[in-house]
Amino acid sequence: MKKTLKSIIFLLIFLVLWNITFNILWLDKNSIQYFFKAKDNTFDVVYIGSSNAYAHFNTVLAYNKYGYTTGLLSTDLQPFSLTKYLIQEAKKHHQNAIYVVDFALAANDIKNFKEGDIRKTIDSMPFDEIRKNALNMALNQAKISKKNILNFYFPFTLYHNRWKEITINNFYREDLYKGYLFNESTIERKPQKYTPFTAEDELIDLAEINEKNLIDLLEYCKKEQIKVLFVLPSRSFSNDTYMKKTNMAIKIIKEKGFEVINFNNVKELNIDYNKDLYNSSHLNVYGSTKYTLYFAKYLKEHYSLPDHRKDSLYSSWNSEYERFKRDFKKLTKQDFTEVVNNYNYS
């Protein structure tokens, strides 16, 4: 009996240490990990997309302004075809949320994504049937060798090797700024050529697989009566064909009865493409402040979203906003409140 008890205690300590170790060695902390660790029914808006989502939408600023919470399901180069599975997974935990889907990568063929891009999303999802389906779809469409399939179920065989890459980021809490990741650098340091977005009636067909994935997503949302708003972020699209394919995606989404906002055509945003981007695809903290102030207001006005600012259960959102303001000041020597007031959206 004593020996059995000792074995059980040994095993428990091992599991605790294992958990701590892989929490550190795992992928760099991302918003999806935080999302699935959050309490159920605590997100009012679920924002899904690639890096544009976490770089553009300042969740703590939106909360500070309007009191609703936004959960980000967003990783760098997140394949658009995984959106349906992320919605399914999110729906399990946050039944009353509305969905914002960034479709900037809808025209990008999943075959162009590397295994690492797919892993960042899938390995951050909980182990369940939805994850299994997402994995099967990704493996089939991205033509990833089935030989590696075991590593998706036992990812530590891959991630144990990250001990060399451990940075301070691995020790951050997942809920830092509630998933938002800001960059204070501006395009002035790295000038980029800006190409305006092409007219919406200029169309090129999507690749068959992309069209199928998009329609599949739209039909699922329709069937499940999910409130989804599709957004195309303000960014510099240099590839003309890609813009025309994206226009085709816009057309398909609208035809299925869903609302689309192409922020490249929203002049009120006042995005300065030479100052508000930190690279060709992403808004810096100034651009994202403009974007958040505008879009957060739009969401508040068009959807019935609650205000939790007086609810002590949501106090961490306030503290994360304060942390963000402090860090912003440290990096830019500017007061964030003044920056917000200057934009004068609200």
Place this chain on the structure above:
Amino acid sequence: MNLISLSFLIFCLITIFIYFLIPKKLQWIVLLISSTIFLFYNNFTVNTLIQAGIVLLTSYFFGILLDKYKNTKKSKIFLIIGISILLFLLIYLKYTNLFLTTFNHIFNLFNIPHQFKMQQHNSLIGISYYSLIMISYLVDIYRNASQAEKNIFKLALFWSYFPILTSGPFIRFKDMKYSLYAKHKFNYDNMCRGLVRILWGIFKLLVISERLGSYVNTVYSNVTTFNGFFIIIAMFFFTLQLYTNFSGSIDIIMGISEILGIELPENFSLPFFSKTITEFWRKWHITLGAWLKDYIFYPLLKSNMMQNLNKICKEKFGKKKGKKIPLYLSMFIMWLIIGIWHGGEYKYILASGIFQFIFILAEDLLEPISTKINNKLGINTKTFSYKLYQVIRTFTLFSFSMIFFRANSISHALSIIKNMFIWNPWIILDNSSLYTAGVDFLDFRVLIISLIVLFIVEFLSRNGDLRDKLFSQNIIFRWGVLFILIFAIIIFGCYGPSYNKTDFIYRQF
């Protein structure tokens, strides 16, 4: 089935679970079924089935015949036939290409325009081990040292006991029959001890050997770029890789057997603390050395031919010198066989056979001269520094011979040696060069720390099993050590999709 794989882990867990769950009298049957699965895993063909049939039936029937006709003239004939069949199969499956290469060289030498094509034979795993093990089984019956096993299935288990099929050690029927077929009760302490040994083996393999392998592979595949001190380091690293790979595999095998309650003979006894090559081979692959001494060297030395040679040499060269000639000749034959056993290529014969023979011969012949020089120079051979010099000398000589073992061919080995004599010691001193040969800065740090840990563990093991000392410590220290070992393997082990694992070096034999 690889010793470090999920399939092997599951296979062992199922075997151990069933082994202790079923009635004890059936335990050996569980081992037989597991061993049969292991033997034919991914290699179940008519060809391998026939091979298994030949080995098992030959050993069984000739064993019975030897038992029946003990001490008669017939028994010698049965022994010769039995051994010949087993040897023929081994030679055909493993050494055909060695003969064909030799013939091709001879044809070239005499300008005969014919070349044999190399052949690929699909043999069962562990053929070099079980062939010699079954030969010793027949010889022991012939010598009255053991009795034949009447139950063919029990003999099949002795022949195919799965843990030893990958890397040995060599077992003998008379030592194994009681423990292999005995009833074993689950023993918690045995399980803990076995698991610790398995973990230590995995540490050696995944944390040390694989890293050493990355460095060695990079250097040996590009000796013109990585020359001089790169090669010298790679030469020592390969010896350490071979040791950690082989002894790590043996640790896993011993650990599994310990959990099952089956005792196997030790195969290593701190070889790198040896002061001579002779001593080194008494501590390295102990069971192979013991096998060859018992079944090749001593029978050869005592044979009529050698006794006659002994007489002739004594008459011609005097008593002292004369008796050495048959001894050296027997030693040469034994080392030649060791070389051939290691692989059907000339490089193995040279590295593990001829070189070792030359070293041992030189030690014996030069010993009086060396004693004289030491006495004249007043060198105290009892000091630590002198012993250290001897240990380093032995390690260097063995490592040098292993260049031929690791190289792709003898000509490749010669090119490695040629490139070794380039003076570039700064690669050790500058901050970057050393880390360009397949092992980066951080991996190098892990490697050095792991080798220091290995050295400390080996050093502390000189006076007995270190596990006894560990298990006598209080629980916090004991568990602390175990968790450090487990997490060192999990974090720093070279496994998973980002590594190209090198196979177990001794598995090929």
